[in-house]
Amino acid sequence: MTNHRIALIPGDGIGTEVVPAARRVLDAVGAEHGVSFTYRSFDWSCARHLREGAMMPEDGLDRLREHDAILLGAVGYPGVPDHVSLWGLLIPIRRGFRQYVNVRPIRVFEGVESPLRSAEPGSVDFVVVRENVEGEYSEIGGRLNRGFPEEMAVQEAVFTRAGVNRVLDYAFTLAARRTGRLTSATKSNGIVHTMPFWDELVAERAAHHPGVSWDQEHIDALAAKFVLDPRRFDVVVGSNLFGDILSDLAAAVAGSIGIAPAANLNPEGDFPSMFEPVHGSAPDIAGRGIANPLGAIWSAAMMLDHLGHPEAATRVTDAMAAVLAATSVRTPDLGGTASTEEFTTELLARL
Ligand code: NAD
Numbered sequence: 001m002t003n004h005r006i007a008l009i010p011g012d013g014i015g016t017e018v019v020p021a022a023r024r025v026l027d028a029v030g031a032e033h034g035v036s037f038t039y040r041s042f043d044w045s046c047a048r049h050l051r052e053g054a055m056m057p058e059d060g061l062d063r064l065r066e067h068d069a070i071l072l073g074a075v076g077y078p079g080v081p082d083h084v085s086l087w088g089l090l091i092p093i094r095r096g097f098r099q100y101v102n103v104r105p106i107r108v109f110e111g112v113e114s115p116l117r118s119a120e121p122g123s124v125d126f127v128v129v130r131e132n133v134e135g136e137y138s139e140i141g142g143r144l145n146r147g148f149p150e151e152m153a154v155q156e157a158v159f160t161r162a163g164v165n166r167v168l169d170y171a172f173t174l175a176a177r178r179t180g181r182l183t184s185a186t187k188s189n190g191i192v193h194t195m196p197f198w199d200e201l202v203a204e205r206a207a208h209h210p211g212v213s214w215d216q217e218h219i220d221a222l223a224a225k226f227v228l229d230p231r232r233f234d235v236v237v238g239s240n241l242f243g244d245i246l247s248d249l250a251a252a253v254a255g256s257i258g259i260a261p262a263a264n265l266n267p268e269g270d271f272p273s274m275f276e277p278v279h280g281s282a283p284d285i286a287g288r289g290i291a292n293p294l295g296a297i298w299s300a301a302m303m304l305d306h307l308g309h310p311e312a313a314t315r316v317t318d319a320m321a322a323v324l325a326a327t328s329v330r331t332p333d334l335g336g337t338a339s340t341e342e343f344t345t346e347l348l349a350r351l
Pocket residue numbers: 014018073074075076077078082086090257258259276277278279280281282283284285290291292293295331333
């Protein structure tokens with residue numbers, strides 16, 4: 001029996017509804033595959049911020065450090081400004097643990113209706129690899145002259161050679177393991193100064209991965225192609241902000257942003273990696289028990305793969321596909337009437 005120490009951070013809103021669903025799935029599939037989990041649950045959230053004045057304790061990262069992986073729901077909720085909740089929890093974990101790759105796969109499952117008629121089940125199966133610790137999400141800048149006519153906000157985008165190269169290498173290597181195609185999201189028509197640098201690095205790294213054919217698309221045109229012809233993509237690599245936007249768009253193309261998973265990886269394994277659905281805390285549906293747990297469950301499957309249990313991971317994604325293909329049990333975002341709980345129970349029956 002292999003045991004893994006898992007830190008659970010359900011967070012806010014539907015994060016507290018989908019993480020328990022993912023945990024049920026982990027326990028069930030773990031029991032079948034000789035894997036057990038020791039969980040530690042952290043109540044770090046906006047509720048904690050309102051109560052104690054901080055999203056997490058000062059030694060939060062040290063406490064997480066002892067775990068093999070982190071499973072997070074979502075953070076951010078009305079009552080605490082987003083910049084406070086996000087810079088107080090999510091971003092420090094991604095940066096502090098050098099989770100510089102954010103892997104966000106997407107598939108159109110059989111039985112799920114894509115809003116695009118051309119996106120037949122099975123035809124869309126690609127991965128967005130997002131740079132996760134620098135780029136447009138930089139800490140350099142701020143707001144000045146609040147309330148005055150001269151009020152202004154400035155933020156410097158920061159792209160480092162080392163930071164871009166390492167995420168590119170991850171993306172090229174992933175593309176080589178898949179169908180050998182990579183698309184780089186850019187905006188290199190001379191307007192955004194950082195992007196010609198990004199493009200140069202892509203061309204340089206490509207020379208180290210001769211088995212991969214690659215191209216680049218301007219982010220605006222790329223967004224249109226995600227909608228018009230999502231089948232053409234395999235691995236799409238983008239900066240922090242571009243990758244963020246593309247992954248919600250990809251999820252919507254596949255039927256719902258409630259489906260999409262994310263792995264925040266520290267590929268070297270020096271620090272725990274973190275797994276979380278792409279979606280947020282969804283305050284508009286929180287507390288009603290109707291959130292789609294698939295994003296969290298698929299994230300848990302990515303965690304299993306990361307922890308060295310690829311068969312268990314595939315078993316979970318197969319069960320996800322089976323429920324969608326063979327039953328009409330699904331949550332309202334996918335046109336069904338099932339609750340989070342009912343959907344999870346149906347999925348467990350198919351594990
Ligand atoms: P959101 O993803 O929470 O919601 C967008 C829309 O998608 C809503 O209509 C919501 O009901 C729907 N939705 C999302 N997940 C769903 C699911 N699993 N099942 C069914 N429907 C689902 O995005 P938002 O409204 O922009 O953000 C809400 C809060 O979440 C903000 O505070 C934001 O900062 C935060 N957020 C956190 C994370 C994170 O922790 N990783 C990610 C995104 C947003």
